Amino acid sequence: MSNVRSIFSVAAQTARLMVGVPDYDTYVDHRRTYHPGKPIMSYEEFFRERQNARYTVGKGKFRGCC
Amino acid sequence: MSTPRTVSSGIQGKLLWAGVVLLGTIALGVIALSRGESINAAWLVIAAICVYFVAYRFYALYITSKVLRVDPTRQTPAYRHNDGLDYVPTNQYVLFGHHFAAIAGAGPLVGPVLAAQMGYLPGTLWILGGVVFAGAVQDLTVLFLSSRRDGKTLGDMVRSEMGPVAGAIALIGVMLIMVILLAVLALVVVKALAASPWGTFTVFCTIPIALLMGVYSRFIRPGRIAEMSLIGFVLLLAALFFGRTVSENPALAPFFNFHGDSLALMIIGYGFCASVLPIWLLLAPRDYLSTFLKVGTIVLLAVSIVLVRPDLKMPAITRFIDGTGPVFSGTLFPFLFITIACGAVSGFHSLISSGTTPKMIENENQVRFIGYGAMLMESFVAIMAMIGATVIEPGVYFTMNSPAAVIGTTTAQAAQVISGWGFTITPDAINQIARDVGENSILSRTGGAPTLAVGMATILSNLFGGRALIGIWYHFAILFEALFILTTVDAGTRVLRFMLQDLIGSVVPAFKETKSWANNLVGSAVAVAAWGYFLYQGVIDPLGGINTLWPLFGISNQMLAGIALTLCTVILFKMKRQYYAWVTVLPTVWLLVCTLTAGLQKVISGNPAIGFISHAWKFNDSVSGGKVLAPAKSITEMQRIIFNDYLEATLAILFVAVVVAVVFYGLISVRKAFTNPNVTAVEIGAAAPAVEGIHV
Numbered sequence: 001m002s003n004v005r006s007i008f009s010v011a012a013q014t015a016r017l018m019v020g021v022p023d024y025d026t027y028v029d030h031r032r033t034y035h036p037g038k039p040i041m042s043y044e045e046f047f048r049e050r051q052n053a054r055y056t057v058g059k060g061k062f063r064g065c066c
Numbered sequence: 067m068s069t070p071r072t073v074s075s076g077i078q079g080k081l082l083w084a085g086v087v088l089l090g091t092i093a094l095g096v097i098a099l100s101r102g103e104s105i106n107a108a109w110l111v112i113a114a115i116c117v118y119f120v121a122y123r124f125y126a127l128y129i130t131s132k133v134l135r136v137d138p139t140r141q142t143p144a145y146r147h148n149d150g151l152d153y154v155p156t157n158q159y160v161l162f163g164h165h166f167a168a169i170a171g172a173g174p175l176v177g178p179v180l181a182a183q184m185g186y187l188p189g190t191l192w193i194l195g196g197v198v199f200a201g202a203v204q205d206l207t208v209l210f211l212s213s214r215r216d217g218k219t220l221g222d223m224v225r226s227e228m229g230p231v232a233g234a235i236a237l238i239g240v241m242l243i244m245v246i247l248l249a250v251l252a253l254v255v256v257k258a259l260a261a262s263p264w265g266t267f268t269v270f271c272t273i274p275i276a277l278l279m280g281v282y283s284r285f286i287r288p289g290r291i292a293e294m295s296l297i298g299f300v301l302l303l304a305a306l307f308f309g310r311t312v313s314e315n316p317a318l319a320p321f322f323n324f325h326g327d328s329l330a331l332m333i334i335g336y337g338f339c340a341s342v343l344p345i346w347l348l349l350a351p352r353d354y355l356s357t358f359l360k361v362g363t364i365v366l367l368a369v370s371i372v373l374v375r376p377d378l379k380m381p382a383i384t385r386f387i388d389g390t391g392p393v394f395s396g397t398l399f400p401f402l403f404i405t406i407a408c409g410a411v412s413g414f415h416s417l418i419s420s421g422t423t424p425k426m427i428e429n430e431n432q433v434r435f436i437g438y439g440a441m442l443m444e445s446f447v448a449i450m451a452m453i454g455a456t457v458i459e460p461g462v463y464f465t466m467n468s469p470a471a472v473i474g475t476t477t478a479q480a481a482q483v484i485s486g487w488g489f490t491i492t493p494d495a496i497n498q499i500a501r502d503v504g505e506n507s508i509l510s511r512t513g514g515a516p517t518l519a520v521g522m523a524t525i526l527s528n529l530f531g532g533r534a535l536i537g538i539w540y541h542f543a544i545l546f547e548a549l550f551i552l553t554t555v556d557a558g559t560r561v562l563r564f565m566l567q568d569l570i571g572s573v574v575p576a577f578k579e580t581k582s583w584a585n586n587l588v589g590s591a592v593a594v595a596a597w598g599y600f601l602y603q604g605v606i607d608p609l610g611g612i613n614t615l616w617p618l619f620g621i622s623n624q625m626l627a628g629i630a631l632t633l634c635t636v637i638l639f640k641m642k643r644q645y646y647a648w649v650t651v652l653p654t655v656w657l658l659v660c661t662l663t664a665g666l667q668k669v670i671s672g673n674p675a676i677g678f679i680s681h682a683w684k685f686n687d688s689v690s691g692g693k694v695l696a697p698a699k700s701i702t703e704m705q706r707i708i709f710n711d712y713l714e715a716t717l718a719i720l721f722v723a724v725v726v727a728v729v730f731y732g733l734i735s736v737r738k739a740f741t742n743p744n745v746t747a748v749e750i751g752a753a754a755p756a757v758e759g760i761h762v
Contacts, residue, residue: 014163016291017156018361019354022426027150034148047289048346050151055345055560 020054021047083123090116098187100382107453108375110190114449118442121198126438129203133638133646134210136430141751143216144426153217156426158435165423166440167357169205169415170364172251172551173408173623174448176514180616181405182455182463183393185383188402189452196403196410197445200653204627206437207634207650208416213424213433214749220420224633224728226748227640232731236629239724240417241565242717243622247414248558249600250619251551252337253611256329256601257513258544263322264313264504265541266329269548270322271305272352273336279351291354298355306541310504326605333555334598340556341563341590349556356550363546367450367522374528380456380463385488392468393512394613395675400664404620409448411653413626415441454521455514461491462499462508466517469610470510471697480509504537512610519543562593603710608697614710618717621665625725628657632732639739640747658729665722669715678718682711 013023024043031040041049093113096105130136147153156164181189212218218226221240225233259266275298283294312318324332340348389397394405408414419437427436455463464484465473473480477493484491500508503520511517523539531538564580567589571578577585604611631654638647671677674684685708688695698704739746 010157010159012292013157014160015358017160017164018167018357019291019350020422021289021291022151022154022156026154030148030150030154044288047283051346051350053152055349055557 021050083120086116086119090120097190097382104377104379105382106375106377107371107457110186110378110449110453111371113190114194114446117194117198118446121202122434122438122442125198126202126206126434129206129438129649130210130431130434133643133649134207134433135643136210136433138429138431140430142213142427142430143424143751144428146751147216147425152422153425155428158428158432161423161426161428161432162436162440163361164426165418165436166443167361168418168421168423169412169440169444170360170447171408171414171554172254172515172547173412173414174444175451175518175547176254176616177406177409177620178448178452179455179514179517180393180467180612181402182380182452183384183391183467184387184398184402185381186378186452186456187382188387188398189406190449192403192406193410193445193448193452196406197441200627200631200656201409201411201415201445202438202441203649203653204411204413204630204634205415205419205441206433208630209419209424209427209437210430210433211634211637212420213427213430214751216750217422217425218420220416220630220633223420223637224629227633227636228728228731228735232728235724235727235731237565237569239622239625239629239721239728241562241569242720242724243413243619243626244558244562244565245596246600246615246619246622246717248337248555248562248597249604250612250615252330252333252555252597252601253604253615254513254515255548255551255555256326256333256605257511257610257612258515258519258548259324259329260326261323261507262313262505262544263319264309264537265544265548266322266324267312268302268305268309268541268545269552271309272302272355272545272549272552273348275301275305276348276352276355279355280347283351284346294351295354295358298351299359302355302359302545306538306545309541310537313504327602330598330602330605333552334594334601336552337555337559337598338590338594341559341593342586349553349560352549352556353553356553359546360550363543364447364450367454367525368446370525370529371450371453374525376453376457376525376528378453378456379458380460384460389676392464392472394617395673396617396664396667400660400667401617403660404617404624404664406448407620407623407627409445409451411624411627411657412444413623413628413630415444416626416630451518454518454525456521457524458517458521459491459495460489461485461495462520463517464489465491465496466508466511466520467514468510469512469608469613471608471610473510475509477507477509502533502536503540505540510610512612514612515544515547518547559590559593559597562596563589566592603706607710614714617664617668618714618721621661621668621718621721624657624661625721628654628661628725629728631657632729636732636735636739637747639736640745642739642745644740654729658725661725662722665718668718669722678711678715682708682715685711 024046027046028040031038090113093109093116096109097113144153144155148155178189178193208220211223215223221233221237224236259269279294279298282297283290287293312322387398389395394401423436427433461484465480473483477496481491481493481496496508500506503523519540522543523536526539527533527536567577567580567585579585600615604615607614631650634650635647635654638644638650667676668678670679672680674681685695685704689701689704694700695704698707
């Protein structure tokens with residue numbers, strides 16, 4: 001059962017990253033571990049930030065392949 | 067894909083790999099040697115998969131362990147700069163999916179379809195050989211080099227390793243390829259939707275659906291990607307089914323029945339709007355929908371091909387290897403290698419491999435799986451496209467892919483011309499296919515997408531729905547291709563706009579400000595006008611446009627691959643691995659030979675079907691004699707054709723000049739690195755403290 005759940009969670013993570021949204025829990029863990037006491041974006045803020053970042057073409061963000 | 071060490075090192079492992087090699091050899095033998103009788107598509111699939119496994123297990127491993135010497139103990143940028151956002155250590159399977167979704171596009175679906183005019187064999191061999199020795203090598207090496215440089219982009223790496231001039235030239239090259247890419251992809255969509263109310267209605271519906279999804283994920287349920295994609299998908303299917311009703315309704319159908327030129331203007335207008343509007347409203351939701359649909363359909367197609375195992379109807383080699391084919395002009399060498407770019411080697415991937423992926427890689431030893439592996443998968447998509455194009459009757463293939471200037475505008479004429487080539491077809495058979503797929507006509511539906519859609523519909527309807535559902539499957543395939551091409555057009559226009567703003571901004575600094583509305587509008591207009599011009603000329607080109615633009619696109623894409631592989635070679639010399647540099651020199655030389663031969667032939671060939679300038683001269687002579695030459699209808703049209711010939715010749719010369727200049731700078735850098743006894747490559751994060759201090 002836990003196997004099925006972890007396969008599903010990897011698939012969901014893959015699908016999200018395919019459209020440019022990395023794992024939110026990983027982000028929260030990272031903020032808690034390395035930046036304790038600093039503000040953490042809510043999921044909605046995180047989603048908007050990532051959505052903007054995906055299409056703001058700049059350093060190393062190249063969208064649209066053939 | 068990697069085999070556990072215990073198996074591969076033992077005697078069983080050796081036997082297993084010997085078996086894979088044997089099976090692959092047999093399959094390749096069947097493909098290459100069968101003449102006269104049709105073979106099963108399964109042989110193509112088996113040959114491809116065996117080649118991929120062997121290449122991945124041996125050649126890719128050789129590259130990572132001997133040539134690049136990946137270091138599993140070395141810290142990757144994902145850890146060094148971990149911010150939970152851009153730089154995140156990511157599970158390799160998740161990252162593989164991300165990388166594959168980013169590199170997969172319309173290229174590998176269209177190129178093989180066009181190349182099928184020479185038969186399935188030449189294209190298939192190039193797809194397999196090209197990916198193993200060129201395409202996947204490029205993707206892997208660029209990914210590795212970028213991850214050792216904190217995820218630097220290709221342009222930045224060219225600048226820092228080969229000098230600012232080479233960097234600037236490479237950036238101009240990237241901008242030119244963007245223009246041609248967007249024009250040619252938009253042209254594919256126009257060709258697929260012209261005079262097709264069903265297809266046009268469905269694709270039009272994607273706009274309100276995307277807007278709805280955008281509002282949903284912004285205000286109603288922020289950030290719920292799965293929910294909004296599901297809603298979008300259901301609405302999309304509804305539009306697909308309702309499209310048939312629309313196309314059969316004499317009152318509604320005319321509203322969605324357009325000529326190519328009006329469709330081109332609409333796409334240009336749409337590209338402008340999509341570039342100006344906020345991304346969350348139109349671009350992002352459409353991107354989500356098209357990404358999931360793209361990956362889903364590729365998987366569905368793979369499963370169906372394996373289950374259905376259709377026979378290939380196209381001969382292994384056709385007479386058109388002599389360069390007289392109707393789909394694209396020019397002989398097998400060099401034009402086959404230009405026509406199939408993506409799927410064998412795609413320069414564009416070097417921009418993706420130096421984009422977000424290197425910032426998320428967990429460990430250097432995963433570059434083989436992600437860089438090389440994802441490109442093998444892309445190559446398999448190209449093989450599937452080749453299968454899709456060759457499972458349909460060759461007569462139907464040539465009916466759909468020959469321009470009207472060659473086969474005429476009635477089914478009787480077309481059937482006569484094509485049967486004369488030795489591909490027997492009757493007017494009734496042509497009409498029957500059109501009825502089956504729910505279109506008014508299938509004559510001269512060039513651009514690859516409709517042909518692939520017929521092929522996919524043939525395969526998928528075998529599995530689900532039979533003949534009754536061919537129409538639905540055909541339009542599903544058109545929708546799938548149009549959707550992600552239009553997403554590329556949206557995103558690409560934005561990229562082009564930012565690049566233009568950057569370039570013009572270096573002269574007029576105020577233009578760099580991307581938040582300004584005036585800059586936004588002007589930049590978008592210039593970007594859209596650049597590709598829109600070529601799109602419109604392609605649409606009204608009586609030879610079908612694809613004939614002219616696709617080779618230019620292929621040349622530009624291979625040119626970019628040439629630049630990327632030159633960079634890889636330079637860095638290998640700087641790393642003092644010159645002994646192994648043949649790994650990147652080999653494909654660089656091959657690409658140079660292909661792009662230079664094709665580029666020069668496009669410019670100076672005396673055959674007006676190939677050379678732009680001799681074509682212009684032919685028309686010029688005729689204009690001075692006051693004679694209108696078919697397919698033009700007036701002297702003004704002829705003058706426009708002449709102008710475009712010169713413009714396209716200029717572009718081809720520019721591409722050749724860009725690649726020659728970059729290789730020239732590459733040679734200078736190689737020489738410098740070769741004479742220097744020390745390692746001169748500047749990497750970030752190495753163990754040596756001297757290098758640790760450098761943070762570029």
